[in-house]
Amino acid sequence: MASPRSRPPLAERVEELLSAGGPLPIVAAGDPVLRAGTVRYDGQLGPALLARFVEALRVTMRAAPGVGLAAPQVGVELRIAVVEDPAPVPEEVRVARGRVPLPFRVLVNPSYEPVGTARAAFFEGCLSVPGWQAVVARPAEVRLTGADEQGRPLDEVVTGWPARIVQHETDHLDGTLYLDRAETRSLSSQDAVAERWAQPTPERAARELGFDLP
Template sequence: MGTANDHASPAERVEELLAVRGPLPIVAAGDPVLRRGAEPFDGQLEPALLARFVEALRVTMRAAPGVGLAAPQVGVGLRIAVIEDPAPVPEEVRLARGRVPQPFRVLVNPVYEPAGPGRAAFFEGCLSVPGYQAVVARHAEVRLTGQDEHGRPLDEVFTGWPARIVQHETDHLDGTLYLDRAEPRSLSSQQAVVGRWSQPTPERAARALGFELP
């Protein structure tokens, strides 16, 4: 079943979604909206509607729960994403992954580029691909440019796990899923990740499943 009302304008689609209380339904892999490049945001939602949509994205992300959510994941093809990570992880995980708390942020028309030569590989999942994770090698440090929800310019360097989050969410806006960048042999069910591969780094999984790390 495709995304409802595929021919609606972005504003009409958002109004339709917001007519129902509670978290928004998250689109699963296989829906074409996840494979189309999202349209740059240029005022398609008037300020009050944009604010309501951003709040709905926040509610949905937290309820999932997740650390990021892009507009296409709720069926809206606009270059808008939200991120937030309280990072409730053990110290050894924090050190290995560079996972530090991130406040709630809105990313509008974000674009990233590597800010250094380093790459880091870790298991990664996606709310639109429930039940699985895979190891993805990503830039360890990126420069992110764009705007916030008020149109203020964003130009910031992210490192560690926050860099991974902004790359993942910006990829969604380009029609790219994390599986496109993943090591295929690492694909694991959520149960396997919890039961076998919960170590701070994926080195043990790489040896057992037969794939290389950067």
């Protein structure tokens, strides 16, 4: 009996993915790669290929547009993500959500843990779940550890909206979607969020849709 055909090595698959050029296709919810978790990055791509892959993630994230993108979202089960948020929001939103600019950065083998017990709940969306948003309560402050694309260690405390982005993208690397943590009664189409729930905080949505906030 023939053995099942194994998948090509990661480097070969990434080379093939990059060969088309331009933004990469984003995997949608329902694809097992988003639920399988990832393997730690340990030089599987080599420095030059890693740099090309990171640049493709950046191009894809900006084109979507989004504020973060994890490798599984383009079908690659490596523990790598990119984040960036210019935070072009009104002052009242900035204050309510702690949404401040987050410069582009690469997270390699990231992990996070809560700092303190404070939690914050806001509408959140995902490039792999297009057209929908839901309220997610997350730790307001986290300790982020890992490395950057040069192998330099990361160990820092992140707060506000950047903390939410870090958690969302790191969750992808563990096979977790934001919907797993969401208040299901808050699930709303993008149009409904724009028309009804565009306030800086989700208090009105909680009241009218019937869910609790921390």
